[in-house]
Amino acid sequence: MTAYLWYGAALLGVIILAFALVAPFEALKWWSRDIDLTLPDSPQLDELENEDEHQCYVVYLTGIGGSGESLARREFGFLDRVKERAPGAVIITDVFPFSVTNNPLTGERTLAWFWAAMHKARLKAKSIFFEFWIGARNVCQVAVCSDPRYGPIYNLGIAKEVYQALLNHGYDPRQRKPIYLVGYSGGGQVALGAACYLTRLMSKVTVITVGGVFSSIPGLLLADRVHCLVGSRDRTVWLGPLLFPGRWPISPRSAWNKAKRRGKVSIVNMGPMIHSGKGDYFTRSVTLENGKTYADHTADVVADIINGER
């Protein structure tokens, strides 16, 4: 029995190693073979509709559990709440943050059948076993995003996809309307990565991380502001300060410590929220002491930032 467990663990280790080894190649292949930064021209000024209605653009980047097919219901619920509180915001959800070409796991890729099976199985069985594979694959992409060798390429691809999505939703760079990148969990890292390039636009770019796990990345300095929403019972969020030396206090010249000194970063205590599951940032069935649900509180905080009240 013990021997089988060892074999199982070894097999798991080999598979995870294989994931990690091939992780950078999607971004590298895009860069070296398929790169195409051609973007559609900005719309004519007289073609613009609802110019005053759209006051800002909010791009939501999901966490490592995402397969790119669709967001979870609780995430849609949260975004609906944000929209209610900030009606002038255009909410954009069609960027999959763990693919440099915005290709969902079930899209055109060799292992699409495997990811589709995992995605279906996890919806049915609600087992961590099926969640694990998608999570492990996406964690590797977060590592690519934070790696100084691959990150610049990966982040460029994501920034391009975000920019494309913004244009698709009526964004006009000439109007300089503010952009908010909201990243949940590992999506926070990707949001900061995309900010490295999107800040080249004339719009104000603000990053909001919800339980964000991220490294010390130049996007922290380049973004107008970075708001980190952190639950007091969220243990996962501490992986960032633990794993990335740039977030340690002994690296005073890192982007994170510089951004903190310049007052660009604000940490928002969200109360006793956890990272994922019942009691996380999007939960509707658990309330704070004041009777507000966790989902409402998170939406309030995000909307306050968007409405300029924070």
Place this chain on the structure above:
Amino acid sequence: MTSNLWPLFSGTLQLHETTFDLIKTRSGFQACLALFALAVLSKSLGEAGILYINRATKGQYLRGLLGSLAVLFFTALVWTGCIWLSCRYALGLTPDYRQVFAIVLVSYVPLIFSFLDIIPHLGLVVFKLLTIWGLLITITGLHREFGLTIGQGLACSAVGWVLFYVLNSAFGGAAEKVRLRLLGRDRWVNPKEAAVALLERELRR
């Protein structure tokens, strides 16, 4: 030779002193060279990322592989010389140069794992860990073969490290230029600079 490969590989990685007896035989030394070649191959696989970014062709990859082999072999020769000279003039010993060279070659065995460099983020620390592992193997070998203490072994290896630091500062740039010439390039693409330039070009359209 093949029968010695696994004992040499596993014994070296576990810092078994008796492993160094193996490299005194002809077949053991051949096994040591084979492992060294594997280490070079693995290291070049670890560099595949940068070659991919630079859109290197198969020919360029092969030339890069041969370049890596030459550089690592030259490094091993110089390092051996440093240790040999330190032993001779600082400690008054007269070690066999070939024996020292074999110890240094064996210390490259952990680099067989240097293909792991390609792993995002974690790969950045892997090479450093492998280098430290190699240093420990050198110290163990020097202790076994010539009776050097840990401090003496570390000092002899450190002389080599300092010399390399100086050589690298003085000629590192030129050596890199030669390597790039071998690959048919003027410079490596800096992904960050290139990405910003590409994006700005698009935004100006």
